[in-house]
Amino acid sequence: MAGQVDLGPLDQALETAHLPSLSAALVHLTGDRSWLRPEWRPTYTPLSKGETGVPEVEQARMRAAAKAAITDYLTGNVPMAATPGPDLVREMMGFVAGADIPDGYGEFLTDELALDGHSSKDPDWSPELKTVARRLHTLVIGAGMSGLLAAIRLEQAGVPFEVVEKNTDVGGTWLENTYPGCRVDSSNHMYSYSFEPNHFWPQHFSTQPVLLNYFQDVAARHDLRKHIRFGVTVEEMAWDERRAVWKVKLQTPEGPQQVEVNAVITAVGQLNRPRYPQITGRERFAGPAFHSAEWRHDVDLTGKRVAVIGTGASAYQFVPEIAGKVGRLTVFQRTPPWGFPVAHYHEDVPAGMNWLMEHVPFYDKWYRFWMFWMVTDGLLPMVTADPGWNGPSTAVSELNQGFRDMIAMAIAAQAPDRPDLVEKVIPTYPVGGKRSLLDNGVWMAALQRPNVELVTEGIAEITETGVVTADGQARDFDVIIYGTGFHASKFLWPMKIRGRGGADLHETWAGDPRAYLGMTTPGFPNLFMIYGPNTNIVVNGSIIFFSECSVRYILGCLKLLAQTGAVAMEPKREVHEAFNTRVDEGNRLMAWGAPQVASWYKNEAGRVTQNWPFALVDYWRATLTPDPQDFVLTKSAELVG
Structure with a gap:
């Protein structure tokens, strides 16, 4: 393999690597289980990009050792070690997951990992x-x-x-x-x-x-x-x-x-x-009106007065995109969504990470395994109801209440000077009750723009020129966009x-x-x-x-x-x-x-x-x-x- 792979990006790649996944991949390359040493075992932060909790000095040691092992393999100096046995693979799973794999999950996760290139999902017909x-x-x-x-x-x-x-x-x-x-x-x-x-x-x-x-x-x-x-x-x-x-x-x-x-x-x-809401007069509006799933790219929103009806998954994504272009944006919200704080939601994958995926055998499989495990069933207890729960109806268990408090704090921190807005956007239903979205701050930033208004008053009717809310207030618009979901x-x-x-x-x-x-x-x-x-x-x-x-x-x-x-x-x-x-x-x-x-x-x-x-x-x-x-x-x- 000498000369076939440019090792120039290796240092950058190691800086961006998910180190537990890389440790598991290096067990494959070297056959050495010491890559799973306790001081490198991760302790993850929920909803993060993969922070491991491992001290920086230990991360540096791991990167240095990994650089030498990867260089030896990619330059042809050391061949691939023998395939790890089932017990070692199970140990590797627990290491990457940062927790012992519960009984009943081993066969499932082994199948999903498909280290030998085969899984039960492949048709096996004679x-x-x-x-x-x-x-x-x-x-x-x-x-x-x-x-x-x-x-x-x-x-x-x-x-x-x-x-x-x-x-x-x-x-x-x-x-x-x-x-x-x-x-x-x-x-x-x-x-x-x-x-x-x-x-x-x-x-x-x-x-x-x-x-x-x-x-x-x-x-x-x-x-x-x-x-x-x-x-x-x-x-x-x-x-x-x-x-x-x-x-x-x-x-x-x-x-x-x-x-x-x-x-x-x-x-x-x-x-x-697409599902349109049953609002009196909806067909009467004289301007362009369309559902987000049928976006009218021929309609220029620049400088226009735009109404967005609905705050579901689509609106959560397109409102921040159009808020800076329109003249005035009014968002009509019936029920606010929960937005899980995921800071890297819009971030690029580092080039070094892609280099590892391509050139280090099994790194891609273990990285996918880690992501799979983190979202597999880890959050399920937090949205499971406790039949004996006697707390507020805004939660269904003590765990759910704690999850709610964490997310509500993250939302409120994005608008410290707008308690009126925070009150409108924090849901009164339990986390998990409706589809939860991912939030990296752009939604709250859009709602705080001077040209954006969030209206929680119900809509009474739509007229030829705009929207009338239940309190009798009429607002005129040039365009109406429905973000009201599907049947x-x-x-x-x-x-x-x-x-x-x-x-x-x-x-x-x-x-x-x-x-x-x-x-x-x-x-x-x-x-x-x-x-x-x-x-x-x-x-x-x-x-x-x-x-x-x-x-x-x-x-x-x-x-x-x-x-x-x-x-x-x-x-x-x-x-x-x-x-x-x-x-x-x-x-x-x-x-x-x-x-x-x-x-x-x-x-x-x-x-x-x-x-x-x-x-x-x-x-x-x-x-x-x-x-x-x-x-x-x-x-x-x-x-x-």
Whole structure:
């Protein structure tokens, strides 16, 4: 390897390194477990960029030793040591995590770490099974993050498939949402496929164009576009019981078409249909008015009087971006969001960090492992309700109260001279009750600009010229922007889906969507959902992890069909009901399930239809492989007719 790697950036790289992850990587290089010495074991600060609590003198010692070891390896003087055994890997995990790994997590984290390049999420189908699987023609709806993932795994398994996508390119939410400031709120090294790392993320939390480019590059590397039909929507699909196929009506650029497939995988997401508020006179406004998810780039906001209705995740990002451009900005807030203090939310990834990712073997895996562990289940106890809690309704437990106090102090510190503003922006509901956002100070800074006003009075109506609040005050505007979220509880809407006996899925759900493991529903055979009911996560992890688990399970279902010769499968009703009962009980014990909290996590009946209330390890374990005993498997001889 001598001369192949420029060692010039090494000193800078070591200054920016996450040293516990580097220690673990150096165990791989050297075989020396002394890299895990107690004085280098981290003690982390919650929500920080990775401060380890290790004294600077010890950090300097570690960097000096690391420089020598990395130089020896990259110049070819020392070969890679033998692969660490399971006991040593477990010790390395505890070192990087800064805490012993609890029982029940070892196998899960080993699988996620995938040190040998393989994980349970990779399809493992024999050539004989792939031959049988050629009859399982599958339709994937959506070419966003989950749809691309499904396509990759189907291709690897040898299952014939086609993807239909309503847009003109891949990317899903990262293609559609182009509002100013749009970016991810999970770290990029987590918000990326486990098998498709990117060693060159420009920022810790990347912007929409960067994320779109990542997913488009993945589609190109796996040559997926040849399987995708763009500009196509699914209007209706019906299960043909006699032939065990889905008849799917499509609207294409060439006109209506119908296809028949053995299985359907929906990958349309939960937040894909913008929701406008029911405000009297909304259609009367004479100026430009649009939703943040449908941003009008042809509307110049420079010097304009702009109203923003809503203070959710999108507004939290675009308001700071436009505040300095507009003439006057009025933000209408119904409920304030909790903003977790994350100082590096807009910071660049140091070039040295990317150099380590690219050139030091296993550093990228251990760095991702550390990030994964820090957000996996560590915050879950802080948003779990204590049934015996008799404190204020602004919290659900003593831990939750402490978490609330910490974040409220961080918010208040950003506006020491504006107690009136602080009172408006600190929520009165528990932390975790609604979607929490990431805050590096730009939101509060924007609200304190002289041309910005935060209004908490309710809106009575919208007129031709502006907005009238409940106190009778009228304000005129040139532009209205809605940051009012999406139709989150309307899963798979507006598609019409008819299962056994012609049953309509939306009528069956009656506004209360449920699915076994968030993926399958009785009476709707061979219909699999990614990011379905109760698979959203609030504080523990990245949705990509859930999608990878779901796709693994769905491929397992298709594998089960191939292995058994069955033509249809659906969950047993009692299995489906028992699962949803357990989920409901779990959600009632979380901050977002508290009766005093109203949010888009709940449907109109007050049931939490969105969220997974348990640990990530529980979903990982539940979706490792489908249990045939959970399903009704239909053989061809049993078909109706």
